[in-house]
Amino acid sequence: MTTVSTRVIKYNWKALSCIGKQQQQPTxxxxxxxxFQEEWLKFLVCPVSKQTLYYDSERDELFNQSIRYPIRxxxxxxxxxxxxxxxxxxxxxxxxxQQQQQRE
Amino acid sequence: xxxxxxSCVFHLGKQRWRQYRKISSLSCLLQSFNEYTHFGYRSVPKxxxxxxxxxxxxxxxxxxxxxxxxxxLGLHRIWKDLFxxxxxxxxxxxxxxxxxxxxxVAFRIVESKRKDSGGSAKQVEPVVVVDxxxxxxxxxxxxxxxxxxRESEIMFVHGNAEKLPAxxxxxDAYVISFGxxxxxxxxxxxxEAYRVLRxxxxxxxxxxxxxxxxxxxxxxxxxxxxxxxxxxxxxANNRDAYQxxxxxxxxxxxxxxxxxxxxxxxxxxxxxxxxxQGIVAQYSGFKLGQDRNPL
Numbered sequence: 001m002t003t004v005s006t007r008v009i010k011y012n013w014k015a016l017s018c019i020g021k022q023q024q025q026p027t028x029x030x031x032x033x034x035x036f037q038e039e040w041l042k043f044l045v046c047p048v049s050k051q052t053l054y055y056d057s058e059r060d061e062l063f064n065q066s067i068r069y070p071i072r073x074x075x076x077x078x079x080x081x082x083x084x085x086x087x088x089x090x091x092x093x094x095x096x097x098q099q100q101q102q103r104e
Numbered sequence: 105x106x107x108x109x110x111s112c113v114f115h116l117g118k119q120r121w122r123q124y125r126k127i128s129s130l131s132c133l134l135q136s137f138n139e140y141t142h143f144g145y146r147s148v149p150k151x152x153x154x155x156x157x158x159x160x161x162x163x164x165x166x167x168x169x170x171x172x173x174x175x176x177l178g179l180h181r182i183w184k185d186l187f188x189x190x191x192x193x194x195x196x197x198x199x200x201x202x203x204x205x206x207x208x209v210a211f212r213i214v215e216s217k218r219k220d221s222g223g224s225a226k227q228v229e230p231v232v233v234v235d236x237x238x239x240x241x242x243x244x245x246x247x248x249x250x251x252x253x254r255e256s257e258i259m260f261v262h263g264n265a266e267k268l269p270a271x272x273x274x275x276d277a278y279v280i281s282f283g284x285x286x287x288x289x290x291x292x293x294x295x296e297a298y299r300v301l302r303x304x305x306x307x308x309x310x311x312x313x314x315x316x317x318x319x320x321x322x323x324x325x326x327x328x329x330x331x332x333x334x335x336x337x338x339x340a341n342n343r344d345a346y347q348x349x350x351x352x353x354x355x356x357x358x359x360x361x362x363x364x365x366x367x368x369x370x371x372x373x374x375x376x377x378x379x380x381q382g383i384v385a386q387y388s389g390f391k392l393g394q395d396r397n398p399l
Contacts, residue, residue, distance in 0.1 A: 044270070045269055046269065048267065
């Protein structure tokens with residue numbers, strides 16, 4: 001390739017790569033985030049035990065007995081890794097760890 | 105000048121393409137171990153794959169829709185339109201969109217439900233979008249808000265397709281669009297799909313598949329390994345995520361193999377339909393109850 005074309009390509013590459021560098025991170029703060037609606041609970045159950053969940057409005061969490069799932073930005077986090085086993089207000093283990101312990 | 109630029113990219117792309125073809129044959133040997141699975145052409149422990157996939161999508165969430173347009177040259181809109189048209193959702197169908205992330209398919213379903221209900225007294229059931237990545241869900245929520253969709257029409261939940269936070273037999277249609285190849289164990293996802301569907305419910309899937317035509321396959325491979333990671337670097341500043349994308353397409357089972365997996369999970373009337381000679385395939389199966397062999 002000629003030196004002219006390599007210089008042109010390098011210049012274009014630098015210019016075009018700026019497109020990718022803008023807005024690399026998704027915006028963290030959303031202006032008005034939807035609050036969790038209690039009527040959604042008729043669809044959602046605990047992913048591990050498949051039991052019904054209840055909404056704790058003070059702590060903005062979903063719970064069933066000692067298992068709690070957080071809600072972030074109005075999105076309930078309901079993967080097995082998100083849950084935590086809470087014993088008298090203190091977190092003991094995550095639901096995933098508890099599941100593994102039960103298997104053993 | 106333009107021709108030298110394109111030949112330069114083409115040459116680099118061809119080298120990388122040959123490199124990855126060699127790696128793919130090596131990684132087949134490693135997969136004999138049960139604890140390992142494929143992550144594109146790499147071999148990773150099964151437990152790690154879910155978080156690796158999650159991190160790939162966190163990196164690209166903000167540019168995901170733009171990249172879809174660039175990579176598929178706008179065709180992904182047509183595939184999704186046809187997909188939702190063949191599903192024909194009505195207002196009272198409860199639909200679960202798994203790996204729905206930014207909500208492309210879910211929005212089309214909401215529009216279809218709006219048309220169907222059109223002011224009638226039918227109770228409109230929401231579309232539940234489940235995704236393993238929170239950033240994708242946040243992008244989807246913002247887009248839903250921009251379009252003015254109500255909370256009663258669409259809801260976003262962070263969940264794992266292999267362990268869905270949904271009760272058994274509560275869903276009328278299970279929809280998954282370009283998500284199954286990212287699931288660590290598709291068999292588990294199929295079992296969960298069978299569990300949550302009501303009797304008479306439909307499993308509807310859109311996914312990249314094996315190209316049937318050799319000539320088109322050659323051109324498609326060339327395009328996938330040369331152009332797509334390059335556009336990924338340009339637009340999203342992330343070459344590796346799109347390298348993973350094209351490799352994961354090659355690793356996914358073929359149309360026939362996946363249809364067999366669906367039948368093993370219990371689905372009946374399993375069929376698939378190819379778009380563009382197999383670049384994209386649309387799979388459909390029904391949960392029809394206990395009578396597996398009517399004859």
